[in-house]
Amino acid sequence: ENLGSLEVGSPILYKQVKVGSVQSYQFSKKKKQLVIGVHIEKEYEGLVNASTRFWNASGITLTGGLTGGIQVKSESLQSLMAGGIAFETPEAKAPLQKRIPRFRLFASHEEANQKGTVVTIKVDRADGLRSGTPVRFKGLDVGKIEDVDLSDDLQSVMLTARITEVPERIARVGSLFWVVKPELGLIKTSNLETLVTGQYIEVQPAAKNLGPQKNFVALATPPESAKQEAGLSLVLSAARRGSLKIGVPVTYREVTVGKVTGYELGQTADRVLVHILIEPKYAPLVRSGTRFWNTSGFGFDYGLFKGATVRTESLETLIQGGIAFATPEGDRMGNPARPEQTFPLFDKFEDEWLTWAPKISLGK
Known part of the structure; x- marks a missing residue:
């Protein structure tokens, strides 16, 4: 230098x-x-x-x-x-x-005489990242950043990091890196420790050895683990997407039991197909007679004599949108839903749906 x-x-x-x-x-x-x-x-x-x-x-x-x-x-x-x-x-x-x-x-x-393997990690911005910033896996330091510099085209930032712990498991094809920073909001608050300790780089080592790799591109968001992605995948057909976006909750009796994983136009472009994932534990709640409705934003009921009533599923769905569902009792319940089965997504619920309270065993 x-x-x-x-x-x-x-x-x-x-x-x-x-x-x-x-x-x-x-x-x-x-x-x-x-x-x-x-x-x-x-x-x-x-x-x-x-x-x-x-x-x-x-x-x-x-x-x-x-x-x-x-x-x-x-x-x-x-x-x-x-x-x-x-x-x-x-x-x-x-x-x-x-x-x-x-x-x-x-x-x-x-x-x-420092041990380890040197890798480069490309990120969009260097906010809070500097020489000495740790690289961590499951809360343990496995390396640190040695240098922060602009890329040759000035479009991104190049981090030079030294991996000192199990570098043969981390510096290889398939390993994932991302920046951990504080998230503050009405819906989600996480990684508050980084307000004190500063941001850091998290790594998810590759599960299989597909060969060494020294150059990586950091993910914009943390990867979803395979366990989180397990569950019952369903498709909801709606006239429009509204305020629904990836990650918004799917609720049953105002308890989050799944999430939206994606959306796309139908084959003839006259419908929007919303993909959702129900957590494995709650998959038995969905039957062929189940009804889904959009809970995003406010709902208004008003009349000349009864005044106005304002409805919303929860503060969470008011802000970021959401989907709720209910399952009828008795014979109308129907058979358990099949993977990728399609259901209509209604704009609002019918009062009868809120009275449905079937006893469905969720197992252990």
Whole structure:
């Protein structure tokens, strides 16, 4: 990132033995970093391979505290006076791929020896994300962001993250990343801890090993788990969509038992098909005689003598829309609904439907 006290002629050290020297330095093409040209003497060139890590050995490092005393570290008197670069090669057999290979110059020996796998994650915005922001899985830190920068086309933000825990399970095809941030509203309030701790990156490791992957695109919203997606899928036919959207609740007796998962125009474009999912536990509530109606917004009943009555299913459905249903008793109940069975979606309920109260076993 910067030259420090390095200059042409500064030594390259291996186990505190000089094996080369700095030959040149210049800015990179984008002038964001420095590129330092070094030469390793021929008799020592076998010490460098693809696993080699270089770090700046210039100057001294002070560590310690009130109780542990002060520790002073320096690679050698030579590097203390003239600056220098040290390196180590952890793997004996890791052949170089290029005639003039490029390496990252770490700021210290400790930084050079960081474990893990480096990945890039593309996000739309960097709000609240910075160097040091954790990457988490099930509440545990499995890595952190090391760098935040704009993409080349300036349309997105590139996060460079180091995965330190089980990187072989995370840095592979199929893993999902997304930003966790606070959500505040009348309907949903979640992730409030991020107001104090800050935003972070959540990861869902790939279930199968389909090979390594280093570049990822963050999801706009958290993925739905397979367990949440299990249930009874049904189709509701309506004249128009209204204010219904994906995720709004499906209720039975004002208890949420499912949600809207999608919508589309019918084959002849004269109807809207609303796809819903009933949770497995509540699937027995839906029978062939079940009636569904739209609970979005207000309903008004008024007359010359009785005045006006305002109806809404709940504050939740008033704000974001919703669907309710009721099932009749006795023979009118009918058979259990089949997956993907289609029901009409009525604009409003009939008073009789609110009186239906069949006893339907939900099991354990």
